[in-house]
Amino acid sequence: MNNILKKRILADDMKELVVESPQIAKVRKAGQFVIVRANETGERIPLTIADADAEAGTITLIFQEVGKSTMLLGCFEEGDSILDVVGPLGKPTHIENFGTVVCMGGGAGIAPLHPIAKALKEAGNRVISIIGARTEDLLIMQKRMKEASTELLISTDDGSFGVHGFVTDILQSLIDKGEKINLCFAIGPIPMMAAACRLTKKYDLHTVVSLNPIMVDGTGMCGACRVTVGGKTKFVCVDGPEFDGHEVDFTEMVKRSRAYLPQERESKDRFIHEGGCCHK
Amino acid sequence: MPEQDPDIRRHNFEEVPFGYTPELAQLEAERCLFCKKPKCIEGCPVNIDIPAFIRLIKDGDFSGAARKIKEENTLPAICGRVCPQEEQCEIVCVTGIKDTPVAIGRLERFAADYERENNLIEIPDKAPATGKKAAIVGAGPAGLTVAGELAKLGHEVTIYEALHQPGGVLMYGIPEFRLPKAIVNSEVEYVKKLGVKIVYNAVIGRYMAVDDLLQDYDSVFLGTGAGLPYFMNIPGENLNGVYSANEYLTRSNLMKAYRFPEYDTPIIKSKKVAVLGGGNVAMDSARTAMRLGAEEVSIIYRRSRKEMPARIEEVHHAEEEGIILELLTNPIEIYGDEDGWVTGMKCLRMELGEPDASGRRRPVPIEGSEFDIEVDTVVVSIGNGANPLVPQTTPGLDTNKWGNILADDNTAATSKPGVYAGGDIVIGAATVILAMGAGKIAAAAMHRYMMGIPEPEPALEEESSKSKKKK
Ligand SMILES: Cc1cc2nc3c(=O)[nH]c(=O)nc-3n(C[C@H](O)[C@H](O)[C@H](O)COP(=O)(O)OP(=O)(O)OC[C@H]3O[C@@H](n4cnc5c(N)ncnc54)[C@H](O)[C@@H]3O)c2cc1C
Ligand SMILES: Cc1cc2nc3c(=O)[nH]c(=O)nc-3n(C[C@H](O)[C@H](O)[C@H](O)COP(=O)(O)OP(=O)(O)OC[C@H]3O[C@@H](n4cnc5c(N)ncnc54)[C@H](O)[C@@H]3O)c2cc1C
Ligand code: SF4
Ligand code: SF4
Ligand code: FES
Numbered sequence: 001m002n003n004i005l006k007k008r009i010l011a012d013d014m015k016e017l018v019v020e021s022p023q024i025a026k027v028r029k030a031g032q033f034v035i036v037r038a039n040e041t042g043e044r045i046p047l048t049i050a051d052a053d054a055e056a057g058t059i060t061l062i063f064q065e066v067g068k069s070t071m072l073l074g075c076f077e078e079g080d081s082i083l084d085v086v087g088p089l090g091k092p093t094h095i096e097n098f099g100t101v102v103c104m105g106g107g108a109g110i111a112p113l114h115p116i117a118k119a120l121k122e123a124g125n126r127v128i129s130i131i132g133a134r135t136e137d138l139l140i141m142q143k144r145m146k147e148a149s150t151e152l153l154i155s156t157d158d159g160s161f162g163v164h165g166f167v168t169d170i171l172q173s174l175i176d177k178g179e180k181i182n183l184c185f186a187i188g189p190i191p192m193m194a195a196a197c198r199l200t201k202k203y204d205l206h207t208v209v210s211l212n213p214i215m216v217d218g219t220g221m222c223g224a225c226r227v228t229v230g231g232k233t234k235f236v237c238v239d240g241p242e243f244d245g246h247e248v249d250f251t252e253m254v255k256r257s258r259a260y261l262p263q264e265r266e267s268k269d270r271f272i273h274e275g276g277c278c279h280k
Numbered sequence: 281m282p283e284q285d286p287d288i289r290r291h292n293f294e295e296v297p298f299g300y301t302p303e304l305a306q307l308e309a310e311r312c313l314f315c316k317k318p319k320c321i322e323g324c325p326v327n328i329d330i331p332a333f334i335r336l337i338k339d340g341d342f343s344g345a346a347r348k349i350k351e352e353n354t355l356p357a358i359c360g361r362v363c364p365q366e367e368q369c370e371i372v373c374v375t376g377i378k379d380t381p382v383a384i385g386r387l388e389r390f391a392a393d394y395e396r397e398n399n400l401i402e403i404p405d406k407a408p409a410t411g412k413k414a415a416i417v418g419a420g421p422a423g424l425t426v427a428g429e430l431a432k433l434g435h436e437v438t439i440y441e442a443l444h445q446p447g448g449v450l451m452y453g454i455p456e457f458r459l460p461k462a463i464v465n466s467e468v469e470y471v472k473k474l475g476v477k478i479v480y481n482a483v484i485g486r487y488m489a490v491d492d493l494l495q496d497y498d499s500v501f502l503g504t505g506a507g508l509p510y511f512m513n514i515p516g517e518n519l520n521g522v523y524s525a526n527e528y529l530t531r532s533n534l535m536k537a538y539r540f541p542e543y544d545t546p547i548i549k550s551k552k553v554a555v556l557g558g559g560n561v562a563m564d565s566a567r568t569a570m571r572l573g574a575e576e577v578s579i580i581y582r583r584s585r586k587e588m589p590a591r592i593e594e595v596h597h598a599e600e601e602g603i604i605l606e607l608l609t610n611p612i613e614i615y616g617d618e619d620g621w622v623t624g625m626k627c628l629r630m631e632l633g634e635p636d637a638s639g640r641r642r643p644v645p646i647e648g649s650e651f652d653i654e655v656d657t658v659v660v661s662i663g664n665g666a667n668p669l670v671p672q673t674t675p676g677l678d679t680n681k682w683g684n685i686l687a688d689d690n691t692a693a694t695s696k697p698g699v700y701a702g703g704d705i706v707i708g709a710a711t712v713i714l715a716m717g718a719g720k721i722a723a724a725a726m727h728r729y730m731m732g733i734p735e736p737e738p739a740l741e742e743e744s745s746k747s748k749k750k751k
Contacts, residue, residue: 041543041544044535083444087483219507221507221508221526222526256518258619259520267541
């Protein structure tokens with residue numbers, strides 16, 4: 001169960017695992033995620049299903065190593081297996097032919113964006129994807145995003161590749177050019193999603209975001225993942241992960257995502273100090 | 281019963297009562313009058329033959345006693361610990377009229393512990409294979425009971441469980457110091473030895489639908505529990521440091537956050553903790569907070585001590601451990617700092633007015649009684665509702681307006697043919713033994729359904745009202 005069939009290093013701290021999981025591969029839809037627990041002492045962390053192959057019975061996970069749990073997962077090699085993989089969780093993306101859709105992805109957010117862009121294109125949409133990263137080396141999934149989109153635009157914060165600037169700068173220029181956009185998806189770090197929503201709100205351009213709060217069970221049992229959307233409390237794992245970005249309280253979300261900073265640091269330092277990957 | 285000293289136990293997660301020695305158990309068993317018409321049996325929702333097992337203890341046949349209990353109750357080591365005996369089997373015991381009632385729960389626990397600790401557990405004979413297959417959704421006490429009963433009747437049984445461990449609330453909710461997880465595991469092992477298969481990480485409604493299960497199985501039981509936490513809907517509830525009891529307890533129990541950083545799941549290190557609510561869940565949360573190292577823990581409850589739904593024993597244990605009860609108090613706002621962390625709470629004093637629909641006197645706010653308290657962590661423990669995942673994804677499955685699945689009292693049958701339900705998902709957050717009682721009713725009906733045996737005439741009114749009895 002949950003055997004790792006393939007591992008790829010996409011960027012320094014960005015890894016891709018192809019995991020054997022036939023039932024999830026068969027039923028998952030764009031926008032859904034899994035929760036994994038690497039080993040017996042591991043915590044439960046959510047990761048989007050970046051791709052799946054129903055025939056081969058595999059799902060693809062792409063993640064950025066930001067702390068102990070993702071670093072530990074990054075140590076896993078082909079032939080190893082992940083102790084627990086549960087899913088697919090969350091509501092699937094609502095897919096139909098909207099017309100022209102802009103899909104914006106930043107950093108590790110490109111991974112969750114990929115299956116959505118792909119499904120939108122398959123449904124007949126004209127998909128303009130805009131992906132960005134801090135610098136060229138950190139830019140992932142270019143080729144796959146190109147296949148999943150009608151058009152692919154790229155930005156880097158330092159100008160090392162594509163447009164010098166942020167993904168929102170590209171969107172702004174599209175709007176300025178008079179491009180008629182029916183719908184927007186924005187997935188990435190919270191500041192990026194917040195910035196995208198500030199911009200699209202000005203033009204009354206409906207924008208869907210995929211939120212990534214701290215989770216535990218992923219089934220609506222604990223409430224760890226609650227966010228305020230349109231003044232109401234929602235549980236992201238069952239009511240989301242996608243919401244109308246113009247309604248999301250991003251300020252609260254940022255604060256909530258920092259709830260365990262001291263412990264996360266302690267965990268990470270201990271992991272590195274004790275020899276990192278030997279702990280798998 | 282001997283137990284850990286409060287000053288020591290408030291710093292550890294080990295079980296509080298030590299349990300009877302064989303001598304103490306036999307001494308207690310001597311007190312039973314072995315009544316001709318034992319009232320205690322009627323008080324037990326699964327009708328254990330109580331005098332019979334107590335007699336075996338008295339005669340020194342401890343594993344025989346355990347086997348006797350298991351004829352009616354597959355999880356005796358658990359029920360002996362967490363059943364509200366004082367309002368079920370023990371309250372009606374005749375020795376209780378003049379003296380304290382026979383300690384039935386403790387004796388039950390003793391017999392089960394003795395059998396397990398001495399490796400005397402025997403797997404009962406199973407009926408020949410029927411060739412029928414049943415799927416159980418949820419490995420809580422309801423689901424485990426149905427699984428065990430159906431396996432004994434010769435059916436092939438598979439449990440689908442959303443989490444990575446079995447037991448439901450027994451594993452993620454009730455803390456180690458009240459119910460050691462090794463005991464839950466051992467009772468689950470017993471069910472597995474009966475031939476039951478368990479598939480973990482399988483969230484029905486997402487991983488597979490109930491309709492998918494009906495393709496592969498001859499009947500399905502839904503025992504998904506009451507896993508949807510209620511919040512107070514007061515300002516400040518999304519601040520850092522505000523937990524649902526479910527999250528707080530799940531982090532600590534299931535994910536072992538009390539052993540962080542050895543285990544990776546973190547939990548906030550608190551100084552002053554307020555737990556909102558007055559039930560068992562509130563007591564468990566408060567006592568967990570104490571053990572996690574908080575300096576001060578209070579339970580904030582809007583009615584008086586008399587109305588507290590928690591077991592008397594647990595309130596007593598909590599107070600012994602230094603937990604403060606703030607009664608007749610209702611929080612109306614949680615304060616936070618600019619980084620989003622809890623700093624305090626605004627509360628109101630209450631007084632008791634006229635009785636409400638539940639017969640308990642309704643708490644009414646005293647005007648102008650607002651006051652502030654300083655806290656850094658708030659655990660909301662005011663109850664759980666029904667998780668909507670299964671009903672939402674199962675066409676033809678009827679629920680009531682709170683989202684509980686509707687099931688027949690006598691058969692546990694739902695509105696969907698071949699699908700049965702029981703436990704907290706049907707009656708709302710209740711007790712382990714009621715969930716098991718429902719499981720037994722369901723197993724019997726599922727057996728009849730799968731084997732094509734006609735339903736008997738509906739049971740007497742008295743019988744059916746018992747299965748509805750709520751805590
Ligand atoms: C629905 C969803 C889908 C996601 N998909 C992806 C993905 O495809 N690729 C990817 O790289 N990341 C994804 N994430 C984020 C990923 O779960 C976190 O990066 C990971 O949990 C961090 O764990 P850590 O121990 O390595 O880091 P930590 O040091 O523990 O934390 C780093 C930061 O990650 C967040 N985090 C910590 N614990 C959790 C947790 N249990 N659940 C969620 N967030 C947490 C916190 O904001 C924290 O500040 C997703 C999150 C959600 C909710
Ligand atoms: C903290 C706490 C303390 C308690 N203390 C006591 C006590 O002292 N005495 C007492 O008698 N009772 C107590 N109770 C109540 C008692 O635990 C419950 O009434 C009992 O566990 C209900 O059993 P159940 O089988 O119906 O549900 P649960 O125990 O809730 O089990 C349901 C199971 O189904 C799983 N599940 C849910 N949805 C799905 C899905 N879609 N697919 C697959 N699996 C799913 C869950 O993960 C869970 O494992 C307490 C409850 C809590 C929360
Ligand atoms: S199962 Fe509960 S109610 Fe029944 S005899 Fe045991 S302790 Fe009493
Ligand atoms: S009612 Fe009390 S004394 Fe009588 S049989 Fe039951 S436990 Fe014994
Ligand atoms: S993660 Fe527990 S409710 Fe969403």
